[in-house]
Each structure stands twice: as C-alpha cells, then as structure tokens.
Amino acid sequence: MRSEHVLSQLTVEKFTEKIIKEVKNNTGKTIQDAQDKEIYYAIASIVNEQIIPQWSETNKKYEKINNKQVYYLSLEFLVGSLLESNLLNCGMLDVANQTLQKLGLNAEKIYAKERDAGLGNGGLGRLAACFLDSLASLNYAGHGFGIRYRYGLFEQRIIHGNQIELPDNWLKDLYPWETRREAEAVCIHFRGEVDMLKKNDGNLEFKHKDTDKVMAVPYDIPVVGYQNKVINTLRLWSAEPVGGDQQDSITEEGSKYYQELDHQHSIEQISGFLYPDDSKLEGKELRLKQQYFLVSSSLQTIIKAYKKNNQRSLKYLPEKAVIQINDTHPTLAIPELMRILMDEEHLSWENAWNITTRVIAYTNHTTLSEAFETWPVGMMEYLLPRIYMIIDEINERFCKGIWFDHEVLRDEIPELAIIADEQVHMARLAIVGSFSVNGVAPLHTEILKKQEMKHFYTLFPNRFNNKTNGITHRRWLLKANPKLSELISDVIGPQWIHRPKQLISLVKYSSDAAFLEKIAQVKYENKRILADLIYDRNGIVVDDQSIFDVQVKRLHEYKRQLLKVFHIIYLYNELKLNPNMDITPRTFIFGAKAAPSYHLAKEVIKLINKVASIVNNDSTIRDKLKVVFIENYNVSLAERIIPATDISEQISTAGKEASGTGNMKLMMNGALTVGTLDGANVEIKKAVGDANIFIFGLTADEVLNYYEHGGYSAMDIYNTDDRIRTILDQLNKGFGSDEIEFKDLYYNILYHNDPYFVLKDFEPYLETHEHVERVYRDKLRWLQMNVTNIAYSGKFSSDRTIKEYATEIWKIKQV
Numbered sequence: 001m002r003s004e005h006v007l008s009q010l011t012v013e014k015f016t017e018k019i020i021k022e023v024k025n026n027t028g029k030t031i032q033d034a035q036d037k038e039i040y041y042a043i044a045s046i047v048n049e050q051i052i053p054q055w056s057e058t059n060k061k062y063e064k065i066n067n068k069q070v071y072y073l074s075l076e077f078l079v080g081s082l083l084e085s086n087l088l089n090c091g092m093l094d095v096a097n098q099t100l101q102k103l104g105l106n107a108e109k110i111y112a113k114e115r116d117a118g119l120g121n122g123g124l125g126r127l128a129a130c131f132l133d134s135l136a137s138l139n140y141a142g143h144g145f146g147i148r149y150r151y152g153l154f155e156q157r158i159i160h161g162n163q164i165e166l167p168d169n170w171l172k173d174l175y176p177w178e179t180r181r182e183a184e185a186v187c188i189h190f191r192g193e194v195d196m197l198k199k200n201d202g203n204l205e206f207k208h209k210d211t212d213k214v215m216a217v218p219y220d221i222p223v224v225g226y227q228n229k230v231i232n233t234l235r236l237w238s239a240e241p242v243g244g245d246q247q248d249s250i251t252e253e254g255s256k257y258y259q260e261l262d263h264q265h266s267i268e269q270i271s272g273f274l275y276p277d278d279s280k281l282e283g284k285e286l287r288l289k290q291q292y293f294l295v296s297s298s299l300q301t302i303i304k305a306y307k308k309n310n311q312r313s314l315k316y317l318p319e320k321a322v323i324q325i326n327d328t329h330p331t332l333a334i335p336e337l338m339r340i341l342m343d344e345e346h347l348s349w350e351n352a353w354n355i356t357t358r359v360i361a362y363t364n365h366t367t368l369s370e371a372f373e374t375w376p377v378g379m380m381e382y383l384l385p386r387i388y389m390i391i392d393e394i395n396e397r398f399c400k401g402i403w404f405d406h407e408v409l410r411d412e413i414p415e416l417a418i419i420a421d422e423q424v425h426m427a428r429l430a431i432v433g434s435f436s437v438n439g440v441a442p443l444h445t446e447i448l449k450k451q452e453m454k455h456f457y458t459l460f461p462n463r464f465n466n467k468t469n470g471i472t473h474r475r476w477l478l479k480a481n482p483k484l485s486e487l488i489s490d491v492i493g494p495q496w497i498h499r500p501k502q503l504i505s506l507v508k509y510s511s512d513a514a515f516l517e518k519i520a521q522v523k524y525e526n527k528r529i530l531a532d533l534i535y536d537r538n539g540i541v542v543d544d545q546s547i548f549d550v551q552v553k554r555l556h557e558y559k560r561q562l563l564k565v566f567h568i569i570y571l572y573n574e575l576k577l578n579p580n581m582d583i584t585p586r587t588f589i590f591g592a593k594a595a596p597s598y599h600l601a602k603e604v605i606k607l608i609n610k611v612a613s614i615v616n617n618d619s620t621i622r623d624k625l626k627v628v629f630i631e632n633y634n635v636s637l638a639e640r641i642i643p644a645t646d647i648s649e650q651i652s653t654a655g656k657e658a659s660g661t662g663n664m665k666l667m668m669n670g671a672l673t674v675g676t677l678d679g680a681n682v683e684i685k686k687a688v689g690d691a692n693i694f695i696f697g698l699t700a701d702e703v704l705n706y707y708e709h710g711g712y713s714a715m716d717i718y719n720t721d722d723r724i725r726t727i728l729d730q731l732n733k734g735f736g737s738d739e740i741e742f743k744d745l746y747y748n749i750l751y752h753n754d755p756y757f758v759l760k761d762f763e764p765y766l767e768t769h770e771h772v773e774r775v776y777r778d779k780l781r782w783l784q785m786n787v788t789n790i791a792y793s794g795k796f797s798s799d800r801t802i803k804e805y806a807t808e809i810w811k812i813k814q815v
C-alpha cells in the first residue's frame with residue numbers, strides 16, 4: 001500500500017542499498033558479518049532519516065497555524081519498543097521485512113534487539129503511550145512530558161519460585177530514538193527561602209532565594225503518526241547538575257571534592273529510577289522531587305512556547321494550551337503554574353487562578369484508598385517552600401468558600417480540605433485546581449461521583465466526566481497480530497485501519513465457515529509461536545491444541561490472581577481423585593510483576609510457581625493441565641501473548657479495577673473474556689452482548705454492601721465448602737512439604753476475612769469455567785464468539801478515546 005501520506009517511498013532495492021551502507025559506515029562490516037544488533041541500529045537510523053525532517057516540518061506547521069495544543073503530563077510512559085511500530089507508521093514495514101528476507105535475515109530477531117522503554121508500571125503508563133500514538137495518528141497537536149528515568153521498571157527474575165528484581169539498565173546501549181536538546185534545558189529550584197516584599201503599589205512580591213538548583217535537560221522522542229506525516233514529541237527530562245559552577249569545587253580540601261560528587265549524584269538521582277510501586281503510596285521525598293521536577297520543567301517550556309508564539313498577555317493561555325495530568329502525580333502543575341503567573345509574570349492571584357483552572361484537567365485512575373496521594377506538610381514546606389505557600393492559600397480560599405457559600409457542606413470541610421491532618425491531599429488539590437475531572441470507565445466515574453469524591457461532586461457537578469480508556473489498534477492488532485490483520489483486511493478491506501469501528505463489518509462473516517476456519521488457523525499459528533517461546537524460556541512443553549487461559553497484568557490482591565490459582569488447584573485435585581475425568585486440556589499462562597515491597601503479591605507469585613511445578617511434573621495429570629509463569633512480563637511479551645490467547649481473565653473484585661486495558665487488547669485479538677462486572681468489562685459486555693462474554697461474581701454494589709454492612713464470612717465458606725477447605729489446607733501445609741510457605745495467604749483469607757471476596761466468587765467462577773469448556777467444544781460457536789469480539793472491539797481503540805478528550809475536554813481541532 002503506497003500513498004502520498006506515507007512518509008517513505010523507499011523501494012526494496014533502495015532499502016537494501018541503505019542498510020548495506022549504514023552497516024558498513026557504522027561498523028565497517030558487511031551485512032553478512034554484522035550482528036543483529038548492528039543491523040537493528042542501521043534500520044533505526046534509516047527510519048530516523050525519514051522521521052527527522054518531517055518532525056521539524058510538523059513543528060513549524062504547529063507554530064504557523066498556532067492552534068491550541070495539548071500537553072499530557074505523566075510520571076510514566078510505558079512505550080515498549082519503537083522500531084517496528086515506527087516502520088509501520090512510516091509506511092516502511094513491508095519494505096523493511098521484504099528487504100530483510102531478501103538478505104536472508106530474521107526480521108523478528110533483529111527487531112527484538114531493541115530494549116523496551118519500560119518507563120511505566122502498568123495500565124496508567126501504557127495508556128499514556130497509546131494516547132500519544134492516537135494523538136499523532138489523528139493529526140492532533142499533542143505532546144507528552146515525562147521523565148527520562150535512567151532505570152525503568154525492574155527486570156523480574158524468578159528464582160526458586162520467588163520474584164527477584166534486577167535494575168533495568170535500558171540505556172546501557174545507545175537509544176536511537178532520543179535527541180538531547182541541551183539548548184532547551186531549564187533550571188529547577190528546590191528548598192531555599194522565600195522573601196516577601198511589599199511593593200509600592202501595596203502588592204506583595206515573593207522572591208525565592210538560596211535554592212538548590214537542578215538542570216532539567218530534555219531528551220525528545222519523535223511520536224510518529226500512522227502514515228500521515230505528523231510527528232509529535234515525547235519530551236523526557238533528565239536531571240543534571242547546573243554547569244559552570246565547577247570552579248567552586250576546585251579546592252585543596254579533598255572533602256569538598258567528595259561533597260561535590262555526592263551532591264551531583266543526588267541531583268542525578270532525581271531522574272535515577274522509576275518507582276515500581278503501583279499499589280500504595282511510598283511517600284519518599286525523592287518521589288516528590290521527581291514530581292516537581294517534571295512539572296516545573298514542563299510548565300516553563302509550555303509558557304516559553306506560548307510567549308514565543310503569542311505576543312499577547314498570558315490571560316489568553318487557555319486558548320492555546322491545555323494540560324492533562326495523568327493521575328495526581330503531576331498535580332503540582334497547579335501551584336507551579338500559579339507561581340509562574342504570579343511571581344514571574346506578575347499577574348494577580350485572581351487572574352492567575354482564573355487561567356490555571358482553565359488550563360489544567362485531571363484524570364483519576366484508581367479508587368483504591370491506599371493509592372491516594374498525600375504528602376506531609378513538613379516535607380512539602382521544606383522541599384518546595386514557595387509552592388507550599390501557594391497550596392496553603394488555595395486551601396484557605398477554598399475552605400472559606402465552602403464555609404460561606406455552601407453551608408450544607410460545612411461539616412464536610414475536614415474531608416474536603418486540601419491540607420488536613422498535616423498532609424497535602426493531592427486528589428483534592430487536583431479537583432479544586434482543574435476544570436475537568438474524569439474517570440476512565442463509566443462504572444469507575446460513577447463510583448467517584450457517588451462515593452470517593454461525592455462532596456466534590458456536589459460542589460462541582462459539571463467538572464466530572466467519563467472518558468472510557470482505549471488502546472491503539474495499530475500496535476495491539478496491526479503490529480502485534482499481522483496474520484489476523486491481514487485476514488481481516490482480506491475480507492472487509494483495509495479501511496478499519498483508519499476507522500477501527502469498521503471492524504464491525506466482520507459481523508457479517510461470523511457464520512461464514514470458511515472464514516471461521518481461517519480465524520482458527522491464525523489463532524493456532526499464534527499459539528504455536530507462543531508455545532515455542534514458552535519452551536525456550538521455561539522449558540515447558542505446552543499443548544498447542546489446549547485452551548490458552550491467560551491472566552497477564554500487575555500482581556495485586558484486587559486483581560485476584562489467587563482466584564485463578566484456586567481454580568487450577570481445584571482442577572488438579574479433581575483430576576487426582578478422578579484421573580479419567582473428561583476435561584479439555586488447558587494451559588494456564590500468567591505474567592505479572594509484584595511491587596518489590598508487596599509481600600502478599602510476592603507470595604502469590606511463589607504460589608503460582610509452586611503449583612506449576614507440582615502440576616507440570618505430575619505424570620498422572622498426563623498433560624491435561626499445564627501452568628506457566630512467564631518471567632518479566634512487559635510490553636514486548638504482551639505483544640506475543642495476547643494474539644495467542646483463548647481466554648482473557650479479567651476477574652478483579654467488582655468496583656476495584658478502574659477500567660483495565662488488557663481486557664481490550666485481548667478482546668481485539670479475539671480472546672473471550674471471563675470477567676466480573678468491573679471497569680471496562682461492563683462496556684465490553686454491552687458491546688458484544690451477554691452471549692459473547694462470560695460474566696460471573698459479585699457486583700460492585702454487592703461488594704460495597706458487604707463492606708458497609710458486613711454479612712460476609714470467609715470462615716463460613718471454609719467450613720461448609722470441601723473444595724475450598726481442601727485448597728486452603730493445602731496452602732496452610734505448604735502442599736505437603738510442611739513448609740510455612742503460604743501461611744500468610746491462608747491467614748489473610750481466613751483471619752482478615754478475605755478482603756477481596758475470593759472465596760465468595762469461587763463457586764460462580766468454577767461454574768463459569770465449566771460453561772466455557774462446554775462452549776469451547778462447540779468449535780463453530782466458539783469461533784463465532786471470537787469474531788464477534790473482534791468485530792465490536794473498534795470502540796475500544798484509543799482513537800475513540802482521544803477524540804472524546806479532544807472535543808469534550810481539550811477543545812482542540814485536528815490539524
């Protein structure tokens with residue numbers, strides 16, 4: 001496919017020539033002698049040659065038309081690999097693949113040489129990356145601002161069944177997609193003193209002095225739109241010592257030299273590593289520094305760009321810029337923008353507030369109370385004295401406003417105040433200082449409005465809105481599953497690539513036996529590939545005809561990997577009692593990282609591996625069950641697991657998973673969801689209809705009701721259900737090894753009353769899986785369901801999500 005919008009018009013001959021030349025120039029080698037990694041770099045530089053001129057064209061165009069732009073601020077961008085997706089978006093992937101094939105090279109192996117940019121924990125970070133892809137592909141002027149962590153999310157190793165974390169040294173080799181732009185570095189100020197001066201006009205002036213200074217140096221990564229010549233920017237900030245002061249450290253005293261080195265090191269630490277915890281707030285000062293570092297550098301840049309392009313007062317900033325903050329992590333954007341407008345641009349409080357609250361919009365991604373961010377007043381005041389003063393004033397004015405204007409809420413002030421209990425409550429600040437607060441799926445948004453943020457909803461009903469998450473179909477279908485993509489295009493044409501909702505045309509083919517047979521074949525081939533990967537990595541032979549039953553996501557109690565494990569143990573116990581039981585062979589596949597300090601989550605990993613070793617090595621099971629834990633689950637692995645999945649496990653305790661996005665990726669690849677009515681599962685069910693999804697378990701209302709009024713007893717279930725008692729006793733006894741291995745899991749369920757209702761949902765979960773198996777045996781029916789899921793997945797493209805943000809929140813136009 002070749003069109004005027006495709007960036008590159010290279011032919012296979014030209015591409016061949018270029019690769020040979022690049023390899024020669026960079027390494028002195030011929031292509032035959034070059035290593036895969038060297039070829040990877042050669043291709044990356046060919047791609048860059050195409051991208052870079054177009055990048056500056058895009059920037060010039062944006063300057064010229066001077067439309068409003070959106071800036072997406074996020075502590076996380078889980079980008080994954082870029083070579084193949086850049087090739088795809090530039091329209092060069094086919095040519096590159098053909099060239100490599102012609103040269104007798106293995107494209108897949110070469111692309112796999114790229115290290116994932118793992119600058120995110122999970123859903124929130126990957127969402128940010130999908131959004132950037134959609135922004136660029138839909139011709140929106142939208143850019144990301146984040147941190148160039150020297151170390152991304154840890155690499156996971158499993159040793160004796162336990163998770164071990166290793167540093168992710170992703171920048172060890174040159175990263176070909178980034179450009180350092182030293183000229184655009186900015187200075188960030190921490191600590192110091194604030195002087196308050198009274199000016200002649202009676203107004204106050206604030207001078208922040210004696211600060212610790214840190215340079216924020218940007219590294220820009222191009223974000224390539226899909227065959228539309230748009231290249232946006234992901235700007236990642238790196239922390240460096242301020243240059244030029246080196247003279248100060250020239251001294252005869254050795255100690256000062258060491259002090260200086262220490263100091264430099266502590267500065268570099270600001271962008272040193274990504275915090276790997278997505279389960280609870282760590283409250284570390286370094287994390288707060290990271291947040292301010294991101295926010296201040298990004299805002300300084302945004303203001304600078306505005307001033308360069310607009311010779312008008314900053315009063316008009318909201319016409320040119322909108323800032324979306326990804327969860328509360330960048331909430332300091334609110335006081336930082338206030339500071340710049342007042343202290344540097346000399347606007348009044350009222351004007352600055354008016355501008356700020358028309359520029360900032362906030363997305364919430366979780367209702368788990370452990371994850372709600374608060375920072376100790378003392379820490380904030382010491383690290384960011386001027387910022388704290390501004391927050392204090394915002395709080396004062398806000399609380400006064402409630403007292404005088406909203407009498408009904410007077411009693412709620414302690415729960416609304418931004419500063420309370422010696423803590424700064426970031427979500428409260430984010431709501432008060434922004435014009436939009438959105439949840440990420442309808443159920444989640446309702447929970448925010450009716451429970452978590454109900455008083456704020458009373459105050460600001462118009463601020464709250466929903467934007468259901470999405471995923472980029474370009475990476476998660478077109479790139480990750482080329483065989484399925486080709487098959488789809490063969491029957492309905494390629495229009496779906498530009499308009500993913502057109503996947504709906506597949507519905508017409510859902511009873512076409514020949515087409516269904518091809519769908520089955522594609523799934524089978526993808527399963528074969530995954531089976532090979534599993535054999536290579538785990539040494540486990542899995543049956544490629546078995547049901548691939550997959551749960552891949554961060555490890556969290558609320559996501560209930562434990563429920564899945566209980567299902568496996570139950571089946572195993574049944575098979576031991578009745579070896580001739582008629583069951584369809586299953587392969588259970590897990591991928592999950594646990595936060596390093598999350599003890600119970602790590603216990604679950606250990607349990608999965610324990611169960612795997614028992615089940616896989618028991619000859620009486622005769623390969624009817626296999627359990628695989630794939631180490632170091634990340635974006636690249638997801639791209640290989642998802643196309644090979646039959647069953648997508650989305651089994652969180654209802655009300656706990658804000659949206660989920662893995663559920664969408666799996667659906668789009670034809671997997672069938674076994675899920676609770678939680679997050680976006682509810683929307684998937686609405687899209688495909690009850691007959692094409694397997695729903696079970698408590699509803700969010702029922703869960704809430706138990707939390708509020710009691711009435712649930714895990715112990716009662718233990719005492720009355722033999723299957724459950726057997727499993728829990730097995731945990732308690734370490735599966736006969738007499739170790740105390742899984743006692744904590746056992747105690748948590750029985751003596752903390754099973755906070756995530758694993759036992760309560762166990763029986764309906766088993767029944768659902770029995771139903772799954774019956775349907776699976778009806779091959780035609782199963783395939784129809786697969787196709788129906790693919791057909792209705794277009795709605796979950798992040799293109800839809802981004803269009804909603806653009807029209808309803810950002811008010812920006814396509815360029």
Ligand code: 26W
Pocket residue numbers: 121122123124125127277278279280281282327365366371373440469657658659660661679
């Ligand atoms: C402060 C520690 C911390 C760090 C990150 C707590 C919580 C987080 C994130 C909010 C966790 C997260 O990634 N949330 C996920 O966001 C996805 C994108 O909206 C949703 O699909 C997931 O349901 C939600 O868990």
